[in-house]
Amino acid sequence: MLADLAVGKVLSGELVTDLSLNNNNFAYVSQFVDNQMVMETPRDELKFVLDNQGCSQNEIQLRITEIASYLGIIDLLDINEKRLSGGQKQLVNLASALILKPKVLLLDEPTSQLDPIAAEKLLQVVHKINEELNVTVLLVEHEIDRAIRYANRLLVMEEGSLIEDAPVDKGLRDIYQNPHLKNYLTQVDRLILELNLPTDQQLPLSNKEVGLLINQHRTSLKSVPRKILVDTTAENILEIKRLNFRFDFNGPQIINNVSFELKRGQSYCVIGPNGMGKTTLLKTMTQQLKPQSGKILFAGHKVQNDFYQKVFVLPQNPAILFMEDTVAEEIKYQLQLSRRDTTFEAVLEKFSLKGLEKTSPYDLSGGQQEFLALALGFIKNPQILFLDEPTKGLDPNKKLELGQMLNQFQKTGGTVFVNSHDLLFAARFFDQIAMMFDGKISQFTTPTVFFKDKFFYTTEINKALRETFPLALSWEDIKRSES
Ligand SMILES: Nc1ncnc2c1ncn2[C@@H]1O[C@H](COP(=O)(O)OP(=O)(O)OP(=O)(O)O)[C@@H](O)[C@H]1O
Ligand SMILES: [Mg+2]
Known part of the structure; x- marks a missing residue:
C-alpha cells in the first residue's frame, strides 16, 4: 500500500x-x-x-x-x-x-x-x-479541536519520528508539557490546564464540562478580551460599490450587489459556508474576474494597470503562483523585482524555508507552499494583502506566526483581506469580520460583536463560556482575577 x-x-x-x-x-x-x-x-x-x-x-x-x-x-x-x-x-x-x-x-x-x-x-x-x-x-491533522473527540489514540510526529503514541487523555496531557506542542491542544483543554482548575474528567473535556467548571470558579476568574482599535478616520484604500458577478449569463448571481470599504491599516476576514462566493468575491475585487456591474476604487481612483504591483493575492491553491524550479530561485526572483532591503537569508529564516532552498516549490508540503507564497507576498511589501484560506496546511505554531506577521504588516499601514474557515484565527488576529451567504455579505464588525450571538459559527471557547464570559473567544481571554 x-x-x-x-x-x-x-x-x-x-x-x-x-x-x-x-x-x-x-x-x-x-x-x-x-x-x-x-x-x-x-x-x-x-x-x-x-x-x-x-x-x-x-x-x-x-x-x-x-x-x-x-x-x-x-x-x-x-x-x-x-x-x-x-x-x-x-x-x-x-x-x-x-x-x-x-x-x-x-x-x-x-x-x-x-x-x-x-x-x-x-x-x-x-x-x-x-x-x-x-x-x-x-x-x-494540525487542528485537533474537532477530530480528537472521535479518536481512540493520539500519535504525534516530530521531524520524521513518532514521539507519542498514547490513549487520547495521556496524549493531550503530554502535549501540554511540551513547549513546541502546547499550541496543538484543544482550546477548552488548554484553558483548564492553564488555569490549573481541578477536574477528574478525562481529556478532551466537552464544552459542557468546561462551562460548568468555569462557572464554579467564576469569582476567581476574569475575562480579558483582545483589544481592537478601529480607526474610523483611516483613509479608504479600497471601495467596492454595488458589485455584481455571475459566471454564466443564465447562471446564479454569485456576487449580489455587494458594497463595502477597506481602510488602511485594518484587517478584514470573510467567513461563510462552502460555495457561497468568497473566492469569487476575492477574485472579482482583485480584477481576476470581471464583474457584470459595479465599481472598484483603489485609493480613491479607478483601478489602474499597476494595481498588481501594489497588492498581493494569495490564491486558495498557492501552487499556481510558482514559476521557478526551486524555492531559492522563487525568492530571489521576487527580491530582485521588489528591491527590498531584506536579504535572502532573512526571508528563509522568517518563513521557515531553511534547508529547502533547492527543493522544487511543488515538492513542498502544503504548509510550506503556503509559507513560500506568503514570503513572496511580504517581500513585495504591497498596500493590500488578499489571502484566500491562508491557514490551511499550517500547524498551530505557524498560524500564530502568520497572525503576528499580519498584525505587524498592519502596523506599517498595510491592509489585510482574508477568506477563512478558521474561526479561531479570525477571532484572534482580525479587526473586522463579516459573513458571506448567497452572494451577499453582512456588515463587518469586531470579533466579539460578530461571534457573540452565533450558535455554530463561533469558537469553542465562546460556545463553552457563553453563560459566564460571553466575550471570551480563545483560551487567552480568561485569566485568574489576581493576575
Ligand atoms: N469557474 C466557475 N464557473 C462556474 N461556477 C463556478 C466557477 N467557480 C466557482 N463556481 C461556483 O460559484 C460558487 C462560489 O464559489 P467560490 O469558490 O467563490 O466559493 P467559496 O465561498 O470560496 O467556497 P469554499 O469555502 O469552498 O472555498 C460555487 O457554487 C461554485 O460552484
Ligand atoms: Mg473559496
Missing part, C-alpha cells in the same frame, strides 16, 4: 498488514484537493472508481446515490470539476474514497477547506463509519 502512495522510496523497514487485506481495502484522501479528480464531474469520477472494480451499472448507480446523499453532495454530481469550490472538491474526494468501501481509511487534513459546519458533519460521518462499519481510520 505504502509503495502505491509514496513518490519516494522506503529505505528500510517492513509494513505488516492483516493478510486478509489487499490494496483495495485501503482508501486515501490527499491533502491537495486539486490533484485528485481525474474525470470532469463528480459523477464520472465516482463511476470511474467503481468501473475499475468491475461493478454492474445498477450497482454503480445505487452506490453513487448512497454516498452522495450521505455526504450531501447530490447537487454537485454533474458540475464540472473546474467549477467546484475548494470545500466542494474536498467532499467529492472523500466520496471517491468511501465509495470503495475501504477497511482502512487514510485521511490527510480532510476538513482543511470545509466550513465549520461541513467539517463537523464530515467528522461525524467518519466517526459513524469507524463505529458502525468497523473501518479503521487514520486521520492526520
Whole structure:
C-alpha cells in the first residue's frame, strides 16, 4: 500500500498488514484537493472508481446515490470539476474514497477547506463509519479541536519520528508539557490546564464540562478580551460599490450587489459556508474576474494597470503562483523585482524555508507552499494583502506566526483581506469580520460583536463560556482575577 502512495522510496523497514487485506481495502484522501479528480464531474469520477472494480451499472448507480446523499453532495454530481469550490472538491474526494468501501481509511487534513459546519458533519460521518462499519481510520491533522473527540489514540510526529503514541487523555496531557506542542491542544483543554482548575474528567473535556467548571470558579476568574482599535478616520484604500458577478449569463448571481470599504491599516476576514462566493468575491475585487456591474476604487481612483504591483493575492491553491524550479530561485526572483532591503537569508529564516532552498516549490508540503507564497507576498511589501484560506496546511505554531506577521504588516499601514474557515484565527488576529451567504455579505464588525450571538459559527471557547464570559473567544481571554 505504502509503495502505491509514496513518490519516494522506503529505505528500510517492513509494513505488516492483516493478510486478509489487499490494496483495495485501503482508501486515501490527499491533502491537495486539486490533484485528485481525474474525470470532469463528480459523477464520472465516482463511476470511474467503481468501473475499475468491475461493478454492474445498477450497482454503480445505487452506490453513487448512497454516498452522495450521505455526504450531501447530490447537487454537485454533474458540475464540472473546474467549477467546484475548494470545500466542494474536498467532499467529492472523500466520496471517491468511501465509495470503495475501504477497511482502512487514510485521511490527510480532510476538513482543511470545509466550513465549520461541513467539517463537523464530515467528522461525524467518519466517526459513524469507524463505529458502525468497523473501518479503521487514520486521520492526520494540525487542528485537533474537532477530530480528537472521535479518536481512540493520539500519535504525534516530530521531524520524521513518532514521539507519542498514547490513549487520547495521556496524549493531550503530554502535549501540554511540551513547549513546541502546547499550541496543538484543544482550546477548552488548554484553558483548564492553564488555569490549573481541578477536574477528574478525562481529556478532551466537552464544552459542557468546561462551562460548568468555569462557572464554579467564576469569582476567581476574569475575562480579558483582545483589544481592537478601529480607526474610523483611516483613509479608504479600497471601495467596492454595488458589485455584481455571475459566471454564466443564465447562471446564479454569485456576487449580489455587494458594497463595502477597506481602510488602511485594518484587517478584514470573510467567513461563510462552502460555495457561497468568497473566492469569487476575492477574485472579482482583485480584477481576476470581471464583474457584470459595479465599481472598484483603489485609493480613491479607478483601478489602474499597476494595481498588481501594489497588492498581493494569495490564491486558495498557492501552487499556481510558482514559476521557478526551486524555492531559492522563487525568492530571489521576487527580491530582485521588489528591491527590498531584506536579504535572502532573512526571508528563509522568517518563513521557515531553511534547508529547502533547492527543493522544487511543488515538492513542498502544503504548509510550506503556503509559507513560500506568503514570503513572496511580504517581500513585495504591497498596500493590500488578499489571502484566500491562508491557514490551511499550517500547524498551530505557524498560524500564530502568520497572525503576528499580519498584525505587524498592519502596523506599517498595510491592509489585510482574508477568506477563512478558521474561526479561531479570525477571532484572534482580525479587526473586522463579516459573513458571506448567497452572494451577499453582512456588515463587518469586531470579533466579539460578530461571534457573540452565533450558535455554530463561533469558537469553542465562546460556545463553552457563553453563560459566564460571553466575550471570551480563545483560551487567552480568561485569566485568574489576581493576575
Ligand atoms: N469557474 C466557475 N464557473 C462556474 N461556477 C463556478 C466557477 N467557480 C466557482 N463556481 C461556483 O460559484 C460558487 C462560489 O464559489 P467560490 O469558490 O467563490 O466559493 P467559496 O465561498 O470560496 O467556497 P469554499 O469555502 O469552498 O472555498 C460555487 O457554487 C461554485 O460552484
Ligand atoms: Mg473559496
